[in-house]
Amino acid sequence: MTGLKLYTHPKSRGRIARWMLEETGRPYETEVMDYGAPLQSAAFRALNPMGKVPVLVAEGQVVTETAAICAFLAEACPEAGLAPLPSERANYLRWMFFAAGPLEQAISARMFGFEPSAEQRRSVGFGDYDSTVIALAGWLTDHDHVTGVRFTAADVYVGSQVMFALSFGGLPAHPAFLAYRERLAARPAFRRASELDGPM
Numbered sequence: 001m002t003g004l005k006l007y008t009h010p011k012s013r014g015r016i017a018r019w020m021l022e023e024t025g026r027p028y029e030t031e032v033m034d035y036g037a038p039l040q041s042a043a044f045r046a047l048n049p050m051g052k053v054p055v056l057v058a059e060g061q062v063v064t065e066t067a068a069i070c071a072f073l074a075e076a077c078p079e080a081g082l083a084p085l086p087s088e089r090a091n092y093l094r095w096m097f098f099a100a101g102p103l104e105q106a107i108s109a110r111m112f113g114f115e116p117s118a119e120q121r122r123s124v125g126f127g128d129y130d131s132t133v134i135a136l137a138g139w140l141t142d143h144d145h146v147t148g149v150r151f152t153a154a155d156v157y158v159g160s161q162v163m164f165a166l167s168f169g170g171l172p173a174h175p176a177f178l179a180y181r182e183r184l185a186a187r188p189a190f191r192r193a194s195e196l197d198g199p200m
């Protein structure tokens, strides 16, 4: 696939999309969007009505939502080997969606002081913060990567959530999270992406 363009901001989830692009090894173009008016412009909102980055345009196809961008690129660039094998698909999908839904919500809720009551936990997708953290920590205690032993696009997404949350205390310094962060941060594509986007 050629004709890849990423709309991003260096202090945004666009860093995850850039890391994924670097993992594919494909050439891509970047347009850095300033926060505020540019994201609200009619032209940008035609790409993403949410007025948010990142947005990937791939040969005319528009992909929003960072997890979707990771999954899309994994499929669009099969030679990179980042899409799941049939036997890895269940864990790949399960934890990718877990990170985009319950995990992100639990971290945001904690950050902004929302602790669901016992009654609310039945309706709230993440239930409660501790259960969410324990679920992921348990998986990463037993597995080096989301699908087991092999790095996939799910690790770009899940790993980014873990790394970002660890950086501001959104997740506890559980040994499984720290070891996972160390494994991922050693990847050449992660380092290249971090150099291109600069410090958070």
Ligand SMILES: N[C@@H](CCC(=O)N[C@@H](CS)C(=O)NCC(=O)O)C(=O)O
Pocket (backbone or CB within 6 Å): 011, 012, 013, 014, 035, 036, 039, 051, 052, 053, 054, 064, 065, 066, 067
């Ligand atoms: N669910 C979206 C969230 C995107 C998002 O919230 N982006 C933030 C930066 S990390 C943004 O563009 N904020 C600017 C704004 O809302 O004005 C995703 O996963 O891509």
